[in-house]
Amino acid sequence: MQETLLDWSDQERDVARRVFDLAYQREIDSLIDVVRQRSGSLSSVESVWDLHDYLSCKRHEMDGRFDFRLANLLFVFASLVKEGVVRLDELEGLSNDKLAKIGALSSM
């Protein structure tokens, strides 16, 4: 499953970068929506610290997930597809082999 720089054509790298950035923006937009909703219903110190814990968790998760190394990218996309952040057809332009791997991994 290890992919090297040579395994990705220029076109594939462009597709990957575009979808990666798109997914990142979607995650940020979704996060901002959640923060706004939660901040509207803050009423106690516990609710403020719950929001803080949520942000700590999301930051850690996103720092770990959005790592644009080609060697790791099939797993990143599989995880994003599995969670509905990215659709498989948005990755059109990658080789059939890569799409098949991402599809298989995302259904595990």
Place this chain on the structure above:
Amino acid sequence: MQETLLDWSDQERDVARRVFDLAYQREIDSLIDVVRQRSGSLSSVESVWDLHDYLSCKRHEMDGRFDFRLANLLFVFASLVKEGVVRLDELEGLSNDKLAKIGALSSM
């Protein structure tokens, strides 16, 4: 400056507890206002992590500050008076000696 349990009358302990709880609630209300304002203007991932950093800082600060040990209470109140969270006259009911110490510390 060390105060022991015996140095605080029942009335003084009641005053201290009431003002302490009031200050805590004021800090929470103020924090919730800030979080709501900031969440309304979130637009980027940096602004979300800035809010997270702010909450981390406030949580650490409040955990350290709101420590209801009588031995430490003059410093806590001096700090709250200095920052305008509590007015000195709200501490009426404490001995003149304690009020003088709090007033002096808060002006340092």
